[in-house]
Amino acid sequence: MACCKKLPSLFEMTADEIRKIYFPLRCLTHENLDVASLFAMVTTILNPATIVADNIFRGTKQPHMVIKGERAIAPDFNPPLCKLKELSYMMACNENLREETLNDTMESILGTLEGYSWHAQAVLTLAAFVSDYGDFCRHLDQFLSSDHLTKPVGIIKQIPVLRTQPKIDDKHKDAILKLNKLIKETFNFIDCIVMLGHLSVEAQDEPKSSTDNISFYVFWAIRTVIACTTWMSCLNKDESETEEFSRYDDKIADTLVELKFEIQKAEVKAYRKLKKFLKERHCIVEVLNTLIGVEDKEQPVKVFDNDTIVTNMEVVETKNVLLFFSGLDISEYVSILKPIYKEMKNEFKIMWIPIVEPWTNDTQKKFDIQRHDMPWYVVQQFSSISSIKYVKEQWQFKNEPIIVVLNPQGRVEHHNALHMIMTWGIRAIPFTCSKEDELTRCKEDNLRNRDDWFGSFMIEICPDSMLPTWIKDQKFIFIYGGNDESWSKEFHEKATKVKNESSARTSIELFCVGKDGKGKDELDNFWKLIANFLFAKFHKDTELDSGTKECLKLPSYRNEIEKRWVVLCKGSKLVFSGFGTTVLKVLGQFDEWKQFRGDTEFVKLLVIRYDKKLREDGIFRNFEIPKNDGLITDGIKCLDCSKTMDTKCFRLKCCCHQNHG
DSSP, X not given: XXXXXXXOOXXXXXXXXXXXXXXXXXXXXXXXXXXXXXXXXXXXXXXXXXXXXXXHHHOOSSOSSOOXXXXXXXXTOOOOHHHHHHHHHHHTTOOOXXXXXXXXXXXXXXXXXXXXXXXXXXXXXXXXXXXHHHHHHHHHHHHTTTOTTHHHHHHHTTOGGGTTOSSOOHHHHHHHHHHHHHHHHHHHHHHHHHHHHHHHHXXXXXXXXXXXXXXXXXXXXXXXXXXXXXXXXXXXXXXXOHHHHHHHHHHHHHHHXXXXXXXXXXXXXXXXXXXXXXXXXXXXXXXXXXXXOTTOXXXXXXXXXXXXXXXXXXXXXXXXXXXXXXXXXXXXHHHHHHHHHHHSOTTXXXXXXXXXXXXXXXXXXXXXXXHTTOSSEEEEOOOOHHHHHHHHHTSOOOSSXXXXXXXXXXXXXXXXXHHXXXXXXXXXXXXXXXXXHHHHHTOSSSTTSTTOOHHHHHXXXXXXXXXXXXXXXXXXXXXXXXXXXXXXXXXXXXXXXXXHHHTXXXXXXXXXXXXXXXXXXXXXXXXHHHHHHHHHHHTTOSSXXXXXXXXXXXXXXXXXXXXXXXXXXXXXXXXXXXXXXXXXXXXXXXXXXXXXXXXXXXXXXXXXXXXXXXXXXXXXXXXXXEOOSSOXXXXXXXXXXXXXXXXXXXXXXXXXXXXXX
């Protein structure tokens, strides 16, 4: 390291001057380190340590300045103990905060860290410090609790205020509080450095060189950590070095503003690079390696194939890959995907990529439970900032599960095939948009041809019932449900009367959707199937058939006021749907219109009387649809905290009549 014998004050130096003096051209990064796990370990020590100091000297029960929360440590992570002890020893031998005293320590540490990435250097230095600081705060806590063992152990460990003081006076309290504050600020500063470091890796084609701005921030991070270590050892000295120590506090605060601006620029650059890459033609292996970041050794991301760690995406080189993005609470989806996965041909693979922010030890435990229940590829700690942004903005991930289908050439075949899979199961193969169009429009000769699809849904939900026979015989079927048993009983009685008194002119059957004889919840499956089908229809058709329009009314029957509903089918075709209470009233007046002639007039009179009664009752067409398809604008800020609000659903409300919505 080329360092002048007499240097100007560091606090007066520009970033270029510091880089020129302390960071001449050097070898590229060759040391691998799981920076995220080491920084998570730092957090688990530093957070309680700083809380102890604040609680002792401020008399609080909460930290004065909050350290960011718990982070997950990779299960197989082994900290570099020898390197940390070496760094700790280098920092422990300074007697004052004068610049010339700390320069030699700075040079030694930078030499020892050569070969590590910039952000890894900052985290290693902080990790070496927090072990000593953790001991420092623990002994302070025990010292005030009159632990007779604490003081002699503290003296051996060189805890300065315990060497001669029978108690800690106000001067030492102020000094420790200043130290504690700067440590927390430095932690947040290094947290930003880590973010910038990861973004720089994503944004650059080559490893970082000594000319990058991040080296300047790393310099001040390391220098401040050295100052904090020295300050701990100077607490018992008579001379006051408070003014010198405060300069580091000011410097970190000022430089943090510049650092955050650098992060913003790096985010834009990394995201622009990723978007450009994914617009170009690349094979599935290159796309996944870039998107997931498997080859970034400083990230904790791992891809599992059962208990085997996949180190390269070449295992899917000739496959179609279904990227399953979600949170962690997805047991229901897993149970549906498992039988489909077993039936898939060999050219299809599923890869589960949970997006969880932040990734903590609790989320790691939940992840491990889910992972061991999955037969497909699983990605742990997907954490690339630009990749997560891409999935959210370009593939419209809105915290609800989606499945993005990629072909072997790395091109997107479907931006969200989940609803298609949930609706048609194995018949959705090859999970392309054209296949969904074929299934949704139903041009083939099957039960779902045009608007005759509803009956086949009911057969899927209740395969062991009489529905298949009634549908085949082209009977009228009143299908009804809800959570009001008394209403269901009353509807059954009145509908049975209509059935009996109409038997000479038409054939009517009744079917209540609830739990089958085996206890299976048919009603829950009914609503899920309806939601998935409507999702697919909305994304394919601008013109909806009459049956789909009737089906679209169904979600409004589930609102918090009216939970009873009725559907009338003619064979497989849905011809009418309505609010249960209103339909019940219409059937209750059947004597007034029971002289209908034929099937067509039966439906016509039912609809006319229902519409009239609906307007008299003034029932709102009011329902919610989950927001998982990007139809609502993101970025709405909370008026109180200015954070982006989480919009989980949107509500539709009819207002076409004064009394009707």
